Amino acid sequence: MERLGYLGPEGTFTNEAAIEFISGQSISLIPYEDIQSLMLAIANEEEEAGIVPIENSLEGSVNITLDLLAHKVDLKIIAEVLMPINHNLIGQRKANLSQVTQVLSHPQALAQCRDNLNKILDKFKLINTSSTAEAVQTISDKDSNWAAIGSKLVARLNKLKVLESNIQDNELNWTRFIVLNKKERRKVNDAKTSLICSPLTDRPGILYEILKEFAQRDINLTKIESRPARKMLGDYIFFIDFEGGQHKKRVRETLTILDNKTSFIKILGSYPKFKY
Numbered sequence: 001m002e003r004l005g006y007l008g009p010e011g012t013f014t015n016e017a018a019i020e021f022i023s024g025q026s027i028s029l030i031p032y033e034d035i036q037s038l039m040l041a042i043a044n045e046e047e048e049a050g051i052v053p054i055e056n057s058l059e060g061s062v063n064i065t066l067d068l069l070a071h072k073v074d075l076k077i078i079a080e081v082l083m084p085i086n087h088n089l090i091g092q093r094k095a096n097l098s099q100v101t102q103v104l105s106h107p108q109a110l111a112q113c114r115d116n117l118n119k120i121l122d123k124f125k126l127i128n129t130s131s132t133a134e135a136v137q138t139i140s141d142k143d144s145n146w147a148a149i150g151s152k153l154v155a156r157l158n159k160l161k162v163l164e165s166n167i168q169d170n171e172l173n174w175t176r177f178i179v180l181n182k183k184e185r186r187k188v189n190d191a192k193t194s195l196i197c198s199p200l201t202d203r204p205g206i207l208y209e210i211l212k213e214f215a216q217r218d219i220n221l222t223k224i225e226s227r228p229a230r231k232m233l234g235d236y237i238f239f240i241d242f243e244g245g246q247h248k249k250r251v252r253e254t255l256t257i258l259d260n261k262t263s264f265i266k267i268l269g270s271y272p273k274f275k276y
């Protein structure tokens with residue numbers, strides 16, 4: 001790999017995850033303004049690969065990532081990165097907490113700090129941005145009532161002050177990122193596999209019948225999430241992650257059987273389980 005796009009600008013959590021992923025290899029890191037433009041660029045072969053957030057331990061899935069994977073692009077997951085996330089309230093050097101009346105950040109970051117913001121600030125407005133680092137950049141030339149949520153690194157990059165550190169509502173705040181490209185990885189050991197599927201019919205037990213195939217072969221699911229199928233209200237697609245690569249016999253068998261129980265199935269790929 002020569003290039004890796006990430007949700008920018010410099011200083012986002014995705015930037016930190018990208019650095020962790022390349023672990024010293026000489027791969028150029030290319031910032032993108034939002035998740036959608038990065039994923040579309042990879043799909044259109046304007047970018048080689050990219051890293052995006054997919055789920056958070058406090059806030060759940062990043063819906064835009066799931067919806068693009070399901071409905072808009074044909075991309076494969078080649079790796080995952082798990083990172084602990086610490087949020088900070090960042091403001092002007094001369095600002096103090098009592099002056100803050102608007103807080104900018106990525107919607108996931110705002111949601112991960114909701115309770116604490118209500119504790120430390122009086123009356124304030126929340127404003128969504130494409131990333132935490134964009135929020136911090138935006139407030140850098142504003143006055144003292146503007147604040148942003150982001151990492152200590154991005155506060156330093158923009159020469160701003162941490163008004164309050166560790167403001168996430170729960171000490172344990174992890175985000176999972178995925179690395180995407182156009183082509184599936186070949187045989188991976190100690191792998192996980194991700195897929196998206198839609199049950200063939202709407203009848204009692206159909207989801208159970210799908211999940212039963214995994215259970216009977218002792219395949220451990222690590223995630224199941226549903227999203228609207230974008231057809232009728234009540235029609236869903238399921239995102240399923242499980243342990244084992246597609247070269248394993250019991251995984252191959254399960255996937256063959258799912259073919260007959262689903263109206264739509266998209267294998268997102270097998271990739272190494274993240275090691276801390």
Ligand SMILES: O=C(O)C(=O)Cc1ccccc1
Nearest residue numbers: 012013014106109131132175
């Ligand atoms: O905005 C960022 O910095 C991101 O990389 C997205 C994000 C936001 C909140 C927690 C983890 C990742």
